Amino acid sequence: MTQTFKNTLTIKNLEKSFNDVMALNDISLEVQEGEFCSLLGASGSGKTTLLRVIAGFESPDKGSLEINGRNLNSLPIANRNIGMVFQNYALFPHMSVRENVAFGLEMQKLKKIDINTRVNEALKLVDLRNEATRFPNQLSGGQQQRVALARAIVIKPSLLLMDEPLGALDKNLRKEMQAQIKELHKNINATIIYVTHDQEEAMYLSDRIVLLDQGKIIQSGTCKELYSSPKNRMVANFLGECNFIKLEDGRNITIRPESFAVLDRKTSENGIEVTIKDLVFLGSYTKLIGSYNQQEITATFRSSDLNPNIRKLDKVHLIFNKECLINL
Amino acid sequence: MYIKTSKWSWLAVTPMMIFLLGIFVWPVFSFLMLSFGDSLSAPSFVHYQKIITTPIYRQIIFNTFNIALLVTIFSVIFSYPIVYLLANVSKRMRKFLFILVLLPFWTSALVRTTAWIVILQRKGILNEMLLFTGIFNEPISFIYNFSGVLIGMTHVLMPFVIFPLYAAYKNIDYSLIEAAESLGSKSYQTVKRLIIPLTMPGVIAGSIIVFMSAIGYYITPALMGGPKQTMIAMLIENNINRTLNWELAAALSSVLLFSTLILFIIFQKYFGFDNLLSSNSQKGSSQFYKRKEKFSPSKITMYFLGGLVCVFLIAPIVIVFPMSLSASPFLEFPPQEYSLRWYESFFSDNRWLRGLWNSLIAAAVTIAISLPIGTLAAVGVNEMKRKTRLWLETLFILPMVIPVIIFAISLFYFIAPLRLNNSVVTLGIAHSVLAMPFVFLTVSASLKNFNKNLELAAYSLGASWKTMFWRIMLPSITPGIIAGAIFAFIQSFDDVILALFLTNIKSRTLPRIMFEGVAHEIDPTIVAISGLLITLTVLLFAINALFASERENDPNI
Numbered sequence: 001m002t003q004t005f006k007n008t009l010t011i012k013n014l015e016k017s018f019n020d021v022m023a024l025n026d027i028s029l030e031v032q033e034g035e036f037c038s039l040l041g042a043s044g045s046g047k048t049t050l051l052r053v054i055a056g057f058e059s060p061d062k063g064s065l066e067i068n069g070r071n072l073n074s075l076p077i078a079n080r081n082i083g084m085v086f087q088n089y090a091l092f093p094h095m096s097v098r099e100n101v102a103f104g105l106e107m108q109k110l111k112k113i114d115i116n117t118r119v120n121e122a123l124k125l126v127d128l129r130n131e132a133t134r135f136p137n138q139l140s141g142g143q144q145q146r147v148a149l150a151r152a153i154v155i156k157p158s159l160l161l162m163d164e165p166l167g168a169l170d171k172n173l174r175k176e177m178q179a180q181i182k183e184l185h186k187n188i189n190a191t192i193i194y195v196t197h198d199q200e201e202a203m204y205l206s207d208r209i210v211l212l213d214q215g216k217i218i219q220s221g222t223c224k225e226l227y228s229s230p231k232n233r234m235v236a237n238f239l240g241e242c243n244f245i246k247l248e249d250g251r252n253i254t255i256r257p258e259s260f261a262v263l264d265r266k267t268s269e270n271g272i273e274v275t276i277k278d279l280v281f282l283g284s285y286t287k288l289i290g291s292y293n294q295q296e297i298t299a300t301f302r303s304s305d306l307n308p309n310i311r312k313l314d315k316v317h318l319i320f321n322k323e324c325l326i327n328l
Numbered sequence: 329m330y331i332k333t334s335k336w337s338w339l340a341v342t343p344m345m346i347f348l349l350g351i352f353v354w355p356v357f358s359f360l361m362l363s364f365g366d367s368l369s370a371p372s373f374v375h376y377q378k379i380i381t382t383p384i385y386r387q388i389i390f391n392t393f394n395i396a397l398l399v400t401i402f403s404v405i406f407s408y409p410i411v412y413l414l415a416n417v418s419k420r421m422r423k424f425l426f427i428l429v430l431l432p433f434w435t436s437a438l439v440r441t442t443a444w445i446v447i448l449q450r451k452g453i454l455n456e457m458l459l460f461t462g463i464f465n466e467p468i469s470f471i472y473n474f475s476g477v478l479i480g481m482t483h484v485l486m487p488f489v490i491f492p493l494y495a496a497y498k499n500i501d502y503s504l505i506e507a508a509e510s511l512g513s514k515s516y517q518t519v520k521r522l523i524i525p526l527t528m529p530g531v532i533a534g535s536i537i538v539f540m541s542a543i544g545y546y547i548t549p550a551l552m553g554g555p556k557q558t559m560i561a562m563l564i565e566n567n568i569n570r571t572l573n574w575e576l577a578a579a580l581s582s583v584l585l586f587s588t589l590i591l592f593i594i595f596q597k598y599f600g601f602d603n604l605l606s607s608n609s610q611k612g613s614s615q616f617y618k619r620k621e622k623f624s625p626s627k628i629t630m631y632f633l634g635g636l637v638c639v640f641l642i643a644p645i646v647i648v649f650p651m652s653l654s655a656s657p658f659l660e661f662p663p664q665e666y667s668l669r670w671y672e673s674f675f676s677d678n679r680w681l682r683g684l685w686n687s688l689i690a691a692a693v694t695i696a697i698s699l700p701i702g703t704l705a706a707v708g709v710n711e712m713k714r715k716t717r718l719w720l721e722t723l724f725i726l727p728m729v730i731p732v733i734i735f736a737i738s739l740f741y742f743i744a745p746l747r748l749n750n751s752v753v754t755l756g757i758a759h760s761v762l763a764m765p766f767v768f769l770t771v772s773a774s775l776k777n778f779n780k781n782l783e784l785a786a787y788s789l790g791a792s793w794k795t796m797f798w799r800i801m802l803p804s805i806t807p808g809i810i811a812g813a814i815f816a817f818i819q820s821f822d823d824v825i826l827a828l829f830l831t832n833i834k835s836r837t838l839p840r841i842m843f844e845g846v847a848h849e850i851d852p853t854i855v856a857i858s859g860l861l862i863t864l865t866v867l868l869f870a871i872n873a874l875f876a877s878e879r880e881n882d883p884n885i
Contacts, residue, residue, distance in 0.1 A: 022794030054508075077506075077510055078510075083510070087503075089500065090506065090507040092522065107517060108512060108514050151507075155512065
């Protein structure tokens with residue numbers, strides 16, 4: 001099962017507009033075989049459009065799409081062999097779990113016995129063997145999600161596309177499903193393109209994140225690259241929190257909340273004196289919200305590291321390491 | 329508050345209950361009892377035995393079901409292309425097409441039949457066109473035979489399939505189709521594996537209604553069929569008017585009624601009648617992703633077929649106008665010379681004018697009775713518990729379901745001894761039975777859209793139920809009441825069957841005079857009247873749309 005998944009997707013200078021609005025603007029991207037690539041962005045950023053163009057639901061105005069060097073542009077959807085997991089799962093309501101999963105194989109006109117074997121294999125992979133005869137409306141959200149996954153991977157697609165597949169689940173179930181998807185990716189070693197607006201989810205799952213805004217790729221790289229060296233303020237804000245501070249000497253610095261250390265007196269050049277406006281206890285860490293020269297500063301600390309005696313309206317020094325500053 | 333209103337709600341439904349029980353249920357029941365002979369203590373089944381043992385009766389019953397089945401099948405087949413068209417065109421175009429679909433349904437049966445005869449007869453438009461092209465050397469008999477009945481009945485009953493089918497089709501989540509495509513499904517496979525199974529509930533719902541209505545049809549088979557297409561309703565009429573065998577007519581009516589009721593119960597159980605008329609009550613509006621599809625051969629074919637069905641639906645209605653303006657004393661198309669002489673002939677002939685006057689009085693009586701009683705019942709039923717509501721709704725809808733011929737004969741049987749027949753007012757009262765369900769349904773539909781919180785808000789601001797009703801509820805259900813009035817008017821104004829039994833030469837209505845004319849030879853005046861009646865229907869439609877648009881709802885009814 002593993003071999004067929006290993007494919008490279010190459011996208012060159014893709015453009016697509018709807019009624020004069022540029023939904024995709026000069027998108028070029030290469031996704032390596034076996035890579036888990038997330039398209040991250042706010043709604044309207046073009047991430048879903050990009051996915052739909054790759055799937056073939058929309059045709060691009062310009063540019064090319066290739067899988068392993070084979071051009072997809074003029075290939076009908078039915079012949080693309082791309083697996084897709086829809087946001088609302090799009091399970092066929094009049095078919096059982098088994099029939100849903102078998103559908104794609106029936107379209108390939110495989111023998112009944114082969115279909116059965118592969119459906120069983122796929123159901124086993126998503127742990128749904130006992131639910132095979134049920135209908136979608138008899139399943140929980142998480143189970144429906146797994147049927148959608150099984151249905152997409154059973155056809156051994158050259159590429160697996162997922163459009164906010166966890167969007168409809170509650171928070172705990174999301175966490176669980178994220179782990180399962182990560183596990184699945186490892187097991188079948190698929191090339192996956194995953195659309196999400198949840199930066200935490202993207203960071204947890206992806207080898208690489210492609211950040212989109214207004215139809216353009218803003219930055220693409222590993223989670224670490226995007227987090228530690230964001231290209232601009234937007235990227236810095238989208239992944240994690242960030243402070244943009246104008247210092248007294250006129251310098252501008254960009255710093256993550258966790259890069260501060262707190263002291264009650266000034267020990268180094270690299271520190272600012274803030275008045276504590278609020279201390280928010282969040283379990284393992286505590287959030288300090290302070291003001292510095294009428295600017296709001298956010299800093300987070302391990303709760304156990306924090307001096308228990310500091311109070312609201314205290315003045316403290318937030319010290320930072322020069323190496324921790326983000327260069328924009 | 330609720331305890332109080334529940335008492336009032338029973339009071340509100342009482343008039344309609346009494347009216348229907350007294351003028352509809354009881355007469356029908358007593359007429360049907362005739363089939364068991366004179367004494368109720370020793371019921372006889374000879375008439376039922378006679379139906380079973382006489383080959384000609386068996387044949388007619390078989391015919392009836394056969395015709396109904398074929399009409400149902402054709403309605404379903406023709407509905408798919410037009411539903412595809414409806415779902416894919418722009419919003420404005422869709423509204424226009426909906427009107428095309430509904431117009432034949434709301435056009436008087438006589439007008440439709442007249443138009444079809446004009447188009448299909450041996451010297452009709454279609455035959456002239458076919459002869460002109462040279463494909464055929466001899467005219468084809470389209471009417472006074474099996475095809476005539478099928479064309480006429482499919483034409484009028486198709487909307488019953490189109491609406492539920494459209495609702496089912498529109499409710500298909502477009503991502504399902506995309507999912508199928510991404511799994512390698514070709515378009516014909518998508519149709520076979522997804523579209524048809526997912527629209528099946530809508531098709532079945534519509535089919536039951538079509539079949540149920542078709543088995544009770546009288547006018548269309550009588551005017552467009554031949555002797556071999558005799559249907560049960562015609563046989564019943566024949567037994568009353570010619571052979572004067574009331575008991576046998578009652579037995580035949582029981583058979584017809586029983587079949588109708590079984591279908592109605594199945595339908596009520598699985599679908600619910602009130603959903604059919606207000607198809608916009610379907611939740612989850614279209615999930616259609618606006619994707620511009622390229623013109624594929626299959627799409628072009630479907631558009632073409634959809635267009636043909638539209639022509640089929642609208643042709644008889646459109647054709648009436650040029651025909652009515654002809655100067656010739658014979659029906660011809662296209663007319664050699666235009667004139668208004670047939671309209672003049674209508675307005676200068678006392679016979680026609682008296683008929684028009686009688687029709688207007690009957691319609692006025694119908695509205696005056698059915699509008700307040702139906703509205704009141706809708707308001708009352710709306711307050712009731714689900715279970716009671718279902719029972720009452722079923723009773724209130726019953727007059728729409730039971731073949732009019734049975735009701736007409738029953739009422740005649742019931743009031744003739746009292747010498748109450750032959751009066752236009754009686755006719756209006758009888759029409760009220762047919763019209764009341766429409767008022768009830770349209771008002772109920774607007775009550776469903778009425779936000780219950782508005783009512784509670786009014787109470788919280790200190791309003792009594794009475795104040796709330798007049799100042800809050802009534803204004804917001806006015807469009808429904810107006811629609812109900814329009815439907816009541818049309819029900820009364822278009823009726824032939826009740827008029828055939830309940831009026832005489834003095835009190836006969838416009839449709840009855842037309843019926844007598846069409847049954848013999850079509851006088852061009854009838855075509856002119858048809859033109860006038862279609863114009864009236866379109867006008868009423870426009871009025872309804874005007875009021876309906878105020879609530880920003882699809883005028884789907």
